[in-house]
Amino acid sequence: MNPKHYKVERKWGIIITAVLAGVFGTLFAVVNTLAAAVVLGFITAFLLWNFSNFFHQYQAEIFPxxxxxxxAGFVYAWSRISTSLLLLLISAFILPHGALAVFEFAWLLIAIVSLDLALLGPRSTGKKLEEIAV
Incomplete structure (x- = not known):
């Protein structure tokens, strides 16, 4: 008996984990109990870890x-640089308005990534690399 393997299309894995991380991250920002903060913080971190795995695998597959x-190295380097700069901008301009403002901004970024991938991202799971590159 062979176990059935379920594969998640990577572009949809990125979108799903980004949206779920946004949901649980927003909940994490508004909870008042230690237990809820620990549970929601763990779930958010777990989802972001999965987002990163989906994202980096996908980025390696979409280039010829x-x-x-x-x-892939160039894109990864720019993602690290932009993350560093974005954190400085968020802490200077958005964080003074509260944690929820940070998550509102995060939702804007989640919407951009989700729409971009949903509309423009090629499917990659189960395809030969030369079939993916556009």
Missing amino acids: TRIRTTA
């Missing part, structure tokens, strides 16, 4: 073989 390592 001849430029894959350079392109």
Whole structure:
């Protein structure tokens, strides 16, 4: 008896984990009890870890073989730089308005990523790399 394996299309995995991390992260921002904060913080961190796994695997698959390592490295480097700059901007301009303002901004970013991938992102799961690259 073979176990049945379920595969999540990576672009939808990115979208689903981003939205769920937004939901649980927002709940985390408004809870008043230690137990709820611990549980929601764990769930949010777990979802963001999965988001990262989906995202980095997907980013490596969408580039043609001849430029894959350079392109994936370039995109990864810029994601680290932009994250560092974004954290400084958020802490300087948005955090003074409260934790919920930070999550409102996060929801804007989640919407951009989700729409971009849903409308423009190629499917990648179960395809040969040369079939994916556009």
